[in-house]
Amino acid sequence: MSTYRQAHKSVFEANKLAKWLRRAVGQAIADYGMIEQGDRVMVCLSGGKDSFGLLDILLHLRDRAPIDFELVAVNLDQKQPGFPADVLPNYLKELGVRFHIEEQDTYSIVKRLIPEGKTTCSLCSRLRRGVLYRVAGELGATKIALGHHRDDILETLFLNMFFGGTLKAMSPKLVSDDGRHVVIRPLAYCREADLAQWAEVRQFPIIPCNLCGSQANLQRAQVKKMLAEWQKRFPGRVETLFRSLSNVVPSHLMDAQLYDFSQVQADGRATPAGDYAFDDESLALSSDNPGKVRVLL
Numbered sequence: 168m169s170t171y172r173q174a175h176k177s178v179f180e181a182n183k184l185a186k187w188l189r190r191a192v193g194q195a196i197a198d199y200g201m202i203e204q205g206d207r208v209m210v211c212l213s214g215g216k217d218s219f220g221l222l223d224i225l226l227h228l229r230d231r232a233p234i235d236f237e238l239v240a241v242n243l244d245q246k247q248p249g250f251p252a253d254v255l256p257n258y259l260k261e262l263g264v265r266f267h268i269e270e271q272d273t274y275s276i277v278k279r280l281i282p283e284g285k286t287t288c289s290l291c292s293r294l295r296r297g298v299l300y301r302v303a304g305e306l307g308a309t310k311i312a313l314g315h316h317r318d319d320i321l322e323t324l325f326l327n328m329f330f331g332g333t334l335k336a337m338s339p340k341l342v343s344d345d346g347r348h349v350v351i352r353p354l355a356y357c358r359e360a361d362l363a364q365w366a367e368v369r370q371f372p373i374i375p376c377n378l379c380g381s382q383a384n385l386q387r388a389q390v391k392k393m394l395a396e397w398q399k400r401f402p403g404r405v406e407t408l409f410r411s412l413s414n415v416v417p418s419h420l421m422d423a424q425l426y427d428f429s430q431v432q433a434d435g436r437a438t439p440a441g442d443y444a445f446d447d448e449s450l451a452l453s454s455d456n457p458g459k460v461r462v463l464l
């Protein structure tokens with residue numbers, strides 16, 4: 168292929184990717200009512216590919232949205248050794264977006280309190296969360312936007328099932344654990360691979376995430392690998408799994424807090440949402456209509 172055709176093809180692919188990601192973010196925002204008129208959205212920018220993508224896409228949507236909302240990019244400089252402190256301010260100044268860099272040496276606190284060789288992430292992220300909540304309050308932010316994507320959400324689902332015994336993923340929109348903020352995840356519908364590609368297209372000045380010297384979360388890495396293997400062997404499985412998160416049938420789970428089993432009574436009316444007794448293996452709920460049953464075999 169000639170150089171010209173190659174360049175033309177990559178521009179075409181980049182435009183397609185941009186359209187797809189922006190549409191996915193717009194759809195997630197609309198589906199979960201993430202951003203409203205007059206919101207001031209604090210966009211947490213870690214320096215990783217996902218948070219750069221989040222800010223980039225939200226800026227694009229803000230300029231075209233039928234409602235007015237503000238964006239403030241916030242980075243927490245945790246004073247990790249080798250953190251290139253000028254990269255984000257330079258990038259953000261060039262973008263012309265309002266931003267705030269919060270400097271808090273959580274790295275030293277973590278190093279002081281956690282014995283050598285023990286995992287530092289849980290204290291580190293607790294400290295980070297506290298600082299970001301405080302900053303959100305000081306900035307008057309009405310929403311805190313995080314860069315978690317579809318794959319993070321699915322991995323969290325399996326981590327909670329495998330290691331926590333809970334059927335729980337990550338919410339697209341939820342009140343923070345201190346009860347004072349609304350946390351949103353506008354990238355909820357975006358695939359990690361697309362965000363990685365977008366980071367390349369946009370040449371984001373990515374800051375490596377291993378500056379603290381901590382090990383990657385091995386359990387998450389295992390779940391990520393498991394999902395990738397499934398997807399390779401059964402293309403489309405990850406999409407189906409993800410769809411299941413917005414297609415929940417509480418009567419077919421076992422949480423009595425979610426479904427009042429004590430009130431179950433036969434009233435003689437046939438219902439496709441009822442129990443199929445012996446036919447469990449060959450029947451499944453249709454994805455587009457949870458009440459409609461489709462025969463798989």
Ligand code: SF4
Pocket residue numbers: 287288289291292376379380381382
């Ligand atoms: S990887 Fe490092 S910076 Fe990230 S949460 Fe863990 S200790 Fe903190």
